[in-house]
Amino acid sequence: MLQDWKNYQPLLIPNIPNLHRMDVYEKNGGYEQLKKVLTDSEYSPEKVTNIVKDANIRGRGGAGFSAGLKWSFMPKPDGGPRYIAANGDESEPGTFKDRQIFEYNPHLFIEGAIIAGYAMSITAVYVYIRGEYRDWINMMQKAVDDAYAKGYLGKNILGTDFSIDMYVHSGAGAYICGEESSLMESLEGKRGYPRVKPPFPAQKGLWGRPTTINNIETLANVPLVIKNGSAWYKAIGAETHPGPVLYGISGHINKPGIYEYPTGMLVSDLINEVCGGVRGGKKVKALIPGGSSTPPLRGDQLEGVRMDADSLRTAGSMMGTAGMLILDEDTDMVDFLWRVSLFYHHESCGQCTPCRDGTGFLEKTLIKIKNGEGEMRDLDLLLDLCTQMEGRTICALADAAAWPVRYTVTRFREDFEKRVKNTVYALA
Amino acid sequence: MSTTYTFSKEDLAEIEKIKAKYPDKKSPVMPVLWLAQDKFGHVNDDVQKLVAETLDLPPAHVFGVATFYTQYYKKEMGKFVIDVCTSFSCQACGAYDILHYIEDQLGIKAGETTADGKFSIQSVECLGACGYAPMLQITNGVYCNHLTKEKVDVILDKLKKDEMPAFERIPFPQHTTAKS
Ligand SMILES: Cc1cc2nc3c(=O)[nH]c(=O)nc-3n(C[C@H](O)[C@H](O)[C@H](O)COP(=O)(O)O)c2cc1C
């Protein structure tokens, strides 16, 4: 398994030319799992949910929550509409994986979403894709049209009494719409203000009806599990966080890009073996393992660290979206952190005071430090601001804004101390 | 002189199709704003009013939505809007140098439009192409990746001749290196 990663053959984006085409996908076993689930009486909706739960597919959108467990929260069908909102907002800096599925294997996702729909008695799937992905939205729409034409979507699929619709919805430039309740507001044609929870989406989601939100990559894993079983899936990668994953690797690296490998890959293998090392043979100064909100790790903290939830938690960070940013020894962490704080300030929806004002203060303070006008006490101010933001808001954006600040300032303090004025205050 | 904006019969037919995808009348606002922006190049106050009338919604609601989302152009923009990503992966790979180079070439700053109305420049957040940094997007459309000054020159030359650069399919690295 893990030691065999060099012979790993991608499953989500296999090496098959033109797999995005319906005929090629079908020729390679596509939609067979949907057929199996819909026509084999052994596969009741409960059984499908249980297989996915047992496989322990953990959400690839950032939080790593068990997909099957989430599905099991859906209430019993009452004859009214029920929805899946498939999250392709993909706006967390460092993340560029779901678009590979839209481009290279859209039908795997569609098949997975329909199977999930069957498991939860869903009537319609809304695929929310960030508006900037215009070209990928068109690719996805084409794949959805093809699936309708073949009778995999629509009324009475494959002659059964199961019917489901799928609609592609374009965002229009708002990171916050990746947050699940904001995404639902956006789908309902409103400003993307996150909702207060409870009620949770399974009770009261889209248009007040039961809804499950899953990431695109999460749903693309479903046909693999149905085909090969949960035991097979659990044997891939890390024990507590199994399966294939699309690692998005960017920054000061020789061969950046998206790579599919099992979870639990050694960070050092990904950097050195897969991506050909750091540019110019330099040392790693920092790794941001899973998108801008995951705490940066120092280069000297990476030994033995693996890309799975447990290993990264022990190391002091999180798996997030597996969008890994590698920064070399010449990077100025003050500049880096200022740019991250600008992002969160720009993207705060402004509903909660700690977030609206906090992200603004963080950015302002970092500009001051960046311009050489900061003082030593501003570093404590930054940490203080983080404490005032964490866990006090409607959604997790405020936490996502605070974590990189907290851990960049504490783990790379020397960069900050170098930039601030050494004002000495007399004790009163 | 103010322009009057109207939807054609074909547009209205398209709008009916959009409405059929959603269970209530508020929800189609975003796709209809997109349709309007594709047609008129922007969604200024007058276009927003047209969208509100067409969908039978209060203008204040459409205004609220249009202003929340950055991709809707609330005023007229240059014919080509150059969005340079300066978020952290791109920043690390020299995005600000690219941004400043484009600013110098066009003689305007980010947030501005050239006097001839041909180009606008914006510095934007992560566009989901971090491994192909630095990069830019043209008018909510095509992505141009792996930018160098030379590549920027080629892109700007094309745009000056009203030619849109082509979609770049970036091969999946494991596919090109896979052993048979
Ligand atoms: C501010 C914020 C932004 C988010 N952006 C995304 C996103 O772009 N894509 C995504 O799949 N999940 C995003 N999430 C997580 C979603 O809220 C949700 O947990 C996820 O889509 C659930 O799918 P999963 O369980 O399959 O991962 C975001 C969360 C927050 C708080």
Ligand code: SF4
């Ligand atoms: S935490 Fe920030 S982004 Fe989330 S709802 Fe509050 S203000 Fe909006």
Ligand code: FES
């Ligand atoms: S940081 Fe520029 S595309 Fe993601």
